[in-house]
Amino acid sequence: METQSRMARYHSDEDEEPSQQPAPTTEYQRRPGLDRWLALLFAILTITLGLRFTVFNASYTAGVVSRSSVGEKVINRLNDDLEELGVTGSPVSASIAEPFLAQGIERLYGQSVTTVDTTDLTTAIKTQAAQTGVTASESFTKRISQDAQKLTKATLNSATMTAAMARVQLIRRLNLWLMIASALLAVVTLIYAVGVHHFLGSLGPGLSVGGLLTGLVSTGAFFLAPFAIVSTSTLATHLMTPVARSGLSVLIFVGVAEIVLGLLVMLGHRTFRRE
DSSP, X not given: OHHHHHHHHHHHHHHSOOOOOOOOOOOOOOOHHHHHHHHHHHHHHHHHHHHHHTTTOHHHHHHHHHTSHHHHHHXXXXXXXXXXXXXXXOOOOHHHHHHHHHHHHHHHTTOOOOOOOOHHHHHHHHHHHHHTTOOOOHHHHHHHHHHHHHHHHHHHSSHHHHXXXXXXXXXXXXXXXXXXXXXXXXXXXXXXXXXXXXXXHHHHHHHHHHHHHHHHHHHHHHHHHHHHOOOSXXXXXXXXXXXXXXXXXXXXXHHHHHHHHHHHHHHHHHHHHHO
């Protein structure tokens, strides 16, 4: 009897199914420190990169200067010289004078000076000369092109301008180093975020907050630019103020775009986590 009861207990233990343990659930962990660090890096990278392609870019700066009072003086002087030679109608425009201004700005920035393409200037002079009954020979247009280069050099590369631009060259180099450093740190941080499974969770807030910081800093600098730019040359002040404000306007737009992009990434990440 005792043996039968033992056998019954043995078979009943065999028939019991092992209890299933619930699968452990991993909760999403927020990393505010990583988000803030990435936002700071994005803000620095955006500002330095934006300045690199706007304020510290000779072609962009020349486009702004050609529409400023400094550019108007150069353009009016060239048109006056042409009028004295019989070519009326002011054929030299802002777009035509822009390459010559870019050459002068390259000297101010300490860059290698590129050769100016005089095709647009030659075409404009010949077209306007033909309408006024004047023949514009190759030597004539070449002389005007040389005069344009000499005039822009005398205007932009004076002793006072060169002294004032020494600080701009230093800031330009510091901006480049800061841009490279922030880009490398941002890449390393994103790689770390991938390792801790927090890439999208950091990218979205980083872009949004970084764009907000970019917009705030750029907006403040836009209004403070005339007071912050202190130069020994009036010409340098008139030159740098519109260029700085134009570049900062671009940065404000980029900051707003980053905020929108960051919000879209955050929305997509939240949707992905729920699914």
